[in-house]
Amino acid sequence: MLDIKENVPLSEHSTFHIGGAARYAVAVSTVDELQEAIAWAKINKVTWRVLGSGSNVLVSDAGYKGLIIWYRDKSVNVDEESGFIEVGAGALTAVVAGAIARAGLTGFEWAAGVPGTIGGAIYGNAGASGGEMKDSVREVHVLEKKGIKTYKLDECEFAYRSSRFKTNPxxxxxxxxKCPRAENSNDPMEKMKEVLKYRMDTQPKGLASSGCIFKNYEPTDDEILELQKKNVPENFLAAHRIPTGWLIEQSGLKGFQIGGAQISPVHGNFIVSTGDTKSSDILAVIEQVKSVVREKFGVELEEEISIV
Ligand SMILES: Cc1cc2nc3c(=O)[nH]c(=O)nc-3n(C[C@H](O)[C@H](O)[C@H](O)COP(=O)(O)OP(=O)(O)OC[C@H]3O[C@@H](n4cnc5c(N)ncnc54)[C@H](O)[C@@H]3O)c2cc1C
Known part of the structure; x- marks a missing residue:
């Protein structure tokens, strides 16, 4: 029997801690329950949407008029011998990183300290410190209209902060x-500590956020010629990826604030909530950043977060 709740404040279910309520919300932990929840939404003629930990979303002030579904299968099974790991989409990415490292397997240490679930991380091909989901994922199991379908790695269309799951229901x-066994000289637990320290040193602390707001910018060859004239460092252009935090900082926007929404003085690609922040404040800062960066560098920033 599903425990469908009404008028659930989504501010309590997203790391920004802002935004309105979901008309209906339910947590499920099996595929059968998930199918039941989707059927319930159909019968009651409301839209539905799945969320993980809400660490990459901005909930609008008006909230969500349909049914929010949390899929909470948090299972993590690591086979130390073969290096294969089976995970439920509701497992926390950082918990999975710990389990993999403790088993002496390597390649997923980058995910230490990344908030959110494996489902959310696969959806957006999350990544940090040079690693991405696509490096360790071999198959993704998806509930579609006709039942469970398994996508092999080369069918997932993973790209920078993107996957086929962003554009297909x-x-x-x-x-x-799958992760390989670590060499004796490489201790995955030590590597995780380094990754966590780097995050602590470079990201804002103590204020609510949704991580990086925008994707880093990937210029076309034509744009690179223009950006050279605007003193964008050669190493960014050679990598075909300009850190958006740098573009925002160079645009003089660090610390810029509307209402409670502030561009973090620590990291230009983070918008933090300084208290009593409305979703509309965040959206206004996003628009201002896009406009100033467009004016100064001639590039169009794209949001990494999804709007609910
Ligand atoms: C402080 C901070 C630091 C961060 N650092 C990083 C970082 O280093 N690298 C990085 O990549 N991200 C980072 N993020 C962003 C965020 O942690 C990741 O994008 C994370 O993977 C999102 O997972 P989630 O469960 O919270 O997804 P949610 O925010 O709940 O959802 C995000 C999107 O995924 C969809 N989704 C979620 N679960 C499923 C599912 N099971 N099936 C289908 N669709 C689903 C949702 O509909 C939504 O559109 C950071 C965020 C914060 C707050």
């Missing part, structure tokens, strides 16, 4: 990952 319910 379906709920990610689990994944198979």
């Amino acid at each position: 379906g709920v990610i319910v689990g994944a198979t990952m």
Whole structure:
């Protein structure tokens, strides 16, 4: 029996801690329950949407008029011998990183300290410190209209902060990952500590956010010629990726604030909530950043977060 709740404040279910309520919300932990929840939405003629930990979303002030579904299969099974890992989509990415490292497997240490669930991380091909989901994911299991479908790595269309799951309907319910055994000289637990320290040193602390707001900018060859004239460092252009935090900082926007929404003085690509922030404040800062960066560098920033 589903425990569908009404008028659930989504501010309590997203790391920004702002925005309105969901008309209906339910947590499920099996595929059967998930199918039941989707059927309930259909019968009651409301839209539905799956969320993980809400660490990459901005909930609008008006909230969500339909049914929010949390898929909470948090299972993590690591086979130390073969290096295969079976995970439920509701497992926390950082918990999975810890389990993999403790088993002496390597390649997923970058995910230490990344908030959110494996489902959300696969959806956006999350990444940090040179690693991405696509490096360790082998198969993704998705509930679609006709039942569970398994996508092999080369069918997932992983790209920078993107995957086929962003543009095709379906709920990610689990994944198979594979990580190689660490060499004796490489201790995955030590590597995780380094990754966590780097995050602590470079990201704002103590204020609510949704991580990086914009994707880093990937210029075309034509744009690179223009950007050279605007003193964008050669190493960014050679990598075909300009850190958006740098573009925002160079535009003089660090610390810029509307209402409670502030561009973090620590990291230009973070918008932090300084208290009593409305979703509309965040959206206004996003628009201002896009406009100033467009004016100064001639590039169009794209949001990394999804709007609910
Ligand atoms: C402080 C901070 C630091 C961060 N650092 C990083 C970082 O280093 N690298 C990085 O990549 N990201 C980072 N993020 C962003 C965020 O942690 C990741 O994008 C994370 O993977 C989102 O997972 P989630 O469960 O919270 O997804 P949610 O925010 O709940 O959802 C994000 C999107 O995924 C969809 N989704 C979620 N679960 C499923 C599912 N099971 N099936 C289908 N669709 C689904 C949702 O509909 C939504 O559109 C950071 C965020 C914060 C707050």
